Every structure is written in C-alpha cells, then in structure tokens.
Amino acid sequence: EPEVTQTPSHQVTQMGQEVILRCVPISNHLYFYWYRQILGQKVEFLVSFYNNEISEKSEIFDDQFSVERPDGSNFTLKIRSTKLEDSAMYFCASSERAGRQPQHFGDGTRLSIL
Amino acid sequence: SQQGEEDPQALSIQEGENATMNCSYKTSINNLQWYRQNSGRGLVHLILIRSNEREKHSGRLRVTLDTSKKSSSLLITASRAADTASYFCATDPEKLVFGKGTKLTVNP
DSSP: OOOOEEEOSEEEEOTTOOEEEEEEOOTTOOEEEEEEEOTTSOEEEEEEEETTEEEEEOTTOOTTEEEEOOSSSOEEEEEOSOOGGGOEEEEEEEESSTTTSOOEEOOOEEEEEO | OOOOEEEOSEEEEETTSOEEEEEEOSSOOSEEEEEEEOTTSOEEEEEEEETTOSEEEETTEEEEEETTTTEEEEEEOSOOGGGOEEEEEEESSSSOOOOSOEEEEEEO
C-alpha cells in the first residue's frame, strides 16, 4: 500500500538555525498538509497546500514557516530561526481530495532544538 | 471550530473485551473520521462515516453516527493488546482538528 514518507526521522538543530523537513506524499494525491505535535499535547494543524499554493494556515504558521513543493514528488516544511519551543513531532499528510477523503500520515520527524 | 472531543480520556480493558469511545462535535458535518495513533507514530485513518450513514463496519470496528445529537461512537470488538493506542475523531473540513483523544490500553 502506498504511504507517505518523511525524512529525517529525527533532526537535532541548534537554536537559531534553519531546518527543512521533507515529505514524499502519496503519488496521486493532490492535497498536502503539515501538522505538529508537541510532546504530550494534541496534534495541531499547521498548513494545507494545493495547486502549488497554501490553501489554509493556522495561527502557528507565521513568517517563521514556509512550505514548498520543489518538484513533482517532494513537499517540504522550512522553519527559519528555530526556537526551543519548535521542538515537536512534525507530521506530513496527503489526501486525494480535501475534506471528503481520509488523510494519510507519515511517521513524522522528531525535531529537537538545543 | 469543527473540533471533535473524545470521551473517555482514558480506557483500560482486558484483551478480548470490547472498547467503546465517544466523540461529540459542534457544527454540521459532511463526514466524520476516526484515527488511531500509536505512541510516537503518525496517525492512521481507521474509518470514515458520511453524514447520511448511521452505522458503518470495518473488520472489528463499528462506528455509529447520530447527527441529531452531534455524536459518534467507535466500538472495537474482541480487543487485542495491539489495539493499545490513542483514538481521535475528526470532522470534515480541509484541516483536521483533533481533540485530546481517548487513550486505550488493552491489557494482555
């Protein structure tokens, strides 16, 4: 069964550095998402992406964050000037259609900011 | 917000028993989805029920939906230790909004 893959599985970065988290969504999916889960807390929506542009974003997704689909397969989340509170699991998801089809999640990237 | 809220927050049962989790939501929906999250892993889609459906089955899972009460339930029959996970409901907008979930522990 096709799956969403995320790399790296664990990223350790110094505070203030930039990180790029990578995702390969399922190939025939058109909608892409990033979520975040701080340890012990809820899974929180960050951003959705369709047709090469952001379709919706949460309050968390401020100017520090950006997303990109640089080619036909990858979907990336860039976090600039990382802060300690950015430490979390970041999940990528994709779906065929928005709202009416299930989202398929990757296993996440654990981001640790030191 | 379309956030679903799960109840109970935690549930501990013995292997072989049935587990029932409930979800309440606030606004009208087109569909409702249940997801599972094993510790430290991503969410796995379990089942989607549309607003015009009242009950749906998938293997050992049974989901009911009562749109008049804005509630849904997830029943796992003949539970196994591998069912130990957190379970979340989510309603149908483009962004999934998850509650705190029900943490299910199935003891062998």
